[in-house]
Amino acid sequence: MASSSVVRPEEIRRHNLGLLLRQIHRHGELTRAELTTLLGLNRSTIGGLVTDLVNLGVVTEYVPAGRDRAGRPSYVVAPREEGPYVLAVEVEVERIVSAAVGLGGRVHARRETNTQDGPTTPAAAAAQVSRDARWLAARMPPSAVLFGAGVSVPGTVRRADGLVVHAPNLEWREVPFSELLRKSLGGELDVQVGNDANLGALAEHQRGAARGLDNVIFINGSVGVGGGVIVDGSELHGVGGYAGEIGHIMLNPEGPPCHCGSTGCIETYIGEHALLRQAGVTGAFGPLAAAAVFADAERGDARAAGAVAHVALWLGRTLATLVNVFNPEALIVGGTLADVVRLERAIVEGEVDRRAMAAARAGVRILTPGLGQESSLIGASELAFQALLAAPDAGLTMSSTGGAAAN
Numbered sequence: 001m002a003s004s005s006v007v008r009p010e011e012i013r014r015h016n017l018g019l020l021l022r023q024i025h026r027h028g029e030l031t032r033a034e035l036t037t038l039l040g041l042n043r044s045t046i047g048g049l050v051t052d053l054v055n056l057g058v059v060t061e062y063v064p065a066g067r068d069r070a071g072r073p074s075y076v077v078a079p080r081e082e083g084p085y086v087l088a089v090e091v092e093v094e095r096i097v098s099a100a101v102g103l104g105g106r107v108h109a110r111r112e113t114n115t116q117d118g119p120t121t122p123a124a125a126a127a128q129v130s131r132d133a134r135w136l137a138a139r140m141p142p143s144a145v146l147f148g149a150g151v152s153v154p155g156t157v158r159r160a161d162g163l164v165v166h167a168p169n170l171e172w173r174e175v176p177f178s179e180l181l182r183k184s185l186g187g188e189l190d191v192q193v194g195n196d197a198n199l200g201a202l203a204e205h206q207r208g209a210a211r212g213l214d215n216v217i218f219i220n221g222s223v224g225v226g227g228g229v230i231v232d233g234s235e236l237h238g239v240g241g242y243a244g245e246i247g248h249i250m251l252n253p254e255g256p257p258c259h260c261g262s263t264g265c266i267e268t269y270i271g272e273h274a275l276l277r278q279a280g281v282t283g284a285f286g287p288l289a290a291a292a293v294f295a296d297a298e299r300g301d302a303r304a305a306g307a308v309a310h311v312a313l314w315l316g317r318t319l320a321t322l323v324n325v326f327n328p329e330a331l332i333v334g335g336t337l338a339d340v341v342r343l344e345r346a347i348v349e350g351e352v353d354r355r356a357m358a359a360a361r362a363g364v365r366i367l368t369p370g371l372g373q374e375s376s377l378i379g380a381s382e383l384a385f386q387a388l389l390a391a392p393d394a395g396l397t398m399s400s401t402g403g404a405a406a407n
């Protein structure tokens with residue numbers, strides 16, 4: 001914190017409002033007594049902050065039914081149903097998912113559109129998301145305020161302005177998608193864009209399998225293989241926001257060509273195309289094709305089982321490298337790679353045992369996502385909520401002068 005001699009009371013109040021709202025957001029709901037303990041502030045200060053958040057329309061207070069009426073009631077502070085929500089979007093190769101997500105990570109409504117005719121163009125994606133936003137708004141209480149939007153994209157994203165530098169599987173290059181979507185949504189909404197695996201890591205850390213863990217790596221494998229790294233409780237971004245491209249660690253310069261322009265990247269060994277190639281599947285790709293290989297492997301088909309085992313071996317080697325470099329508490333494996341762990345955990349763990357250095361290997365857990373297939377979508381909502389959580393009063397003032405959304 002800055003020197004107390006220059007911190008003005010309204011700055012302290014805003015700081016504390018943000019702290020309190022982040023706790024509510026993280027836990028879903030808390031009693032005033034729990035807030036007092038978590039924030040280390042006195043009861044009357046907590047009472048004043050809660051009143052401010054109630055007046056901003058962000059939270060509500062209630063006395064839980066069934067509590068002993070003889071005792072002093074402990075008010076529960078919870079996100080307000082009609083309060084602010086965000087538009088969370090996940091753009092994938094085969095589909096676009098949009099959701100209205102409230103504080104506490106609650107998904108109020110969700111819509112999924114398949115984009116079967118090849119990768120969607122940026123303009124078509126923005127148009128679809130705008131249709132989704134109207135559809136979702138019609139399912140929200142009339143007074144609910146759309147605060148902002150967050151978008152997950154499977155590609156490298158420049159942190160400063162949300163420019164999609166390269167999303168190879170979407171065939172997007174240098175796409176100013178936040179700008180494009182903001183215009184498509186009417187020009188006033190704040191639109192944030194992030195990398196899918198970075199957002200997956202954020203969500204798993206906030207409310208998934210990595211909750212309470214501060215050194216975690218999320219590796220997400222489908223067509224591409226991405227990663228997100230949490231170090232000492234914070235996201236690792238790198239200078240431009242491009243950190244975490246685990247899939248493009250080079251294993252073998254003589255290996256297969258990778259869409260990133262290099263050869264022999266990890267992605268060419270453990271990505272969906274590698275699985276399908278090993279299984280002898282040609283002409284089909286996507287989650288359904290991968291799921292068919294897993295089903296065949298479970299039925300005992302030797303070629304499919306061999307393909308899964310091959311990917312498991314290279315996944316284990318990849319995880320061993322990550323253990324040595326980052327010394328994490330947990331590795332969370334998502335996407336189609338989660339099924340590889342499910343079917344061949346012994347191979348994955350065995351390879352980590354064999355190749356990671358003993359001190360760093362001790363105690364590392366290999367987990368699958370607590371949020372299932374929704375990690376990146378929930379991460380997109382977290383991104384959209386960041387400004388509100390940093391300064392609840394400023395955020396909502398801005399939003400309500402933004403016009404349409406506030407009414």
Ligand SMILES: [Zn+2]
Nearest residue numbers: 248258260265
């Ligand atoms: Zn590559």
